[in-house]
Amino acid sequence: LAKTTQPISMDSYEGQEVNITCSHNNIATNDYITWYQQFPSQGPRFIIQGYKTKVTNEVASLFIPADRKSSTLSLPRVSLSDTAVYYCLVGRGFQKLVFGTGTRLLVSP
Amino acid sequence: NAGVTQTPKFRVLKTGQSMTLLCAQDMNHEYMYWYRQDPGMGLRLIHYSVGEGTTAKGEVPDGYNVSRLKKQNFLLGLESAAPSQTSVYFCASTDPTSQGSGELFFGEGSRLTVL
Numbered sequence: 001l002a003k004t005t006q007p008i009s010m011d012s013y014e015g016q017e018v019n020i021t022c023s024h025n026n027i028a029t030n031d032y033i034t035w036y037q038q039f040p041s042q043g044p045r046f047i048i049q050g051y052k053t054k055v056t057n058e059v060a061s062l063f064i065p066a067d068r069k070s071s072t073l074s075l076p077r078v079s080l081s082d083t084a085v086y087y088c089l090v091g092r093g094f095q096k097l098v099f100g101t102g103t104r105l106l107v108s109p
Numbered sequence: 110n111a112g113v114t115q116t117p118k119f120r121v122l123k124t125g126q127s128m129t130l131l132c133a134q135d136m137n138h139e140y141m142y143w144y145r146q147d148p149g150m151g152l153r154l155i156h157y158s159v160g161e162g163t164t165a166k167g168e169v170p171d172g173y174n175v176s177r178l179k180k181q182n183f184l185l186g187l188e189s190a191a192p193s194q195t196s197v198y199f200c201a202s203t204d205p206t207s208q209g210s211g212e213l214f215f216g217e218g219s220r221l222t223v224l
Contacts, residue, residue, distance in 0.1 A: 036213070043113075043199050043215025044152070087151065097142065097203075097213065098168060099152040 004088045004100035011106050018075045020103050022088030025069050033064060033071045036087045038102070044087060048073070075105075083107045111135050115200050115216035122190045122223045130185040130219050132200030140203045141183040142167075142213070143175060145196040152199065158183055159205075190223045197221075 036044035144152040154167030158177040203211035
């Protein structure tokens, strides 16, 4: 299983762009990279998933370099409601999906 | 469409008591998972199932048992609860036909306290 490493916490201000990097040095060929967001007292919620290069949806972008040993979740113009814990998940198929420790993002006014 | 439903949402047990947490999903997902999350910590995988009648161990399976008798339900049992099992338990499901590793759909969690 690919072990992931993320910063424990990050601070930002409203309106700024936030980039959270996840390291996954032993990612396997078939693994996809998925990011989840979790608010207090709630289950995690899917944000974005990618395999290589760049993926963008309505809430975030995911940048994956050619060697795929890391990935960066980019949140444009964060707001107070983006304060949450963000998890990077590297999946080998569907079987044993293991979460890392996550990054606690605090957005201040 | 309810998604993933967990019952009960809250429970207090005494050491040594047993209980079962029920997870039900209405999305016809093949894969289901049980995670636990201790205060201020990440999620740890307890057990998972890749289909009806199958179960497998995750990262922290000791002290728990699971069953998947019906595709839509995944039960997590504690035979003899211990204070170390005080945690919030999350159930999740996903569809293996999706691209990549699929999107995990989580329930709202079940908060268990063992005294």
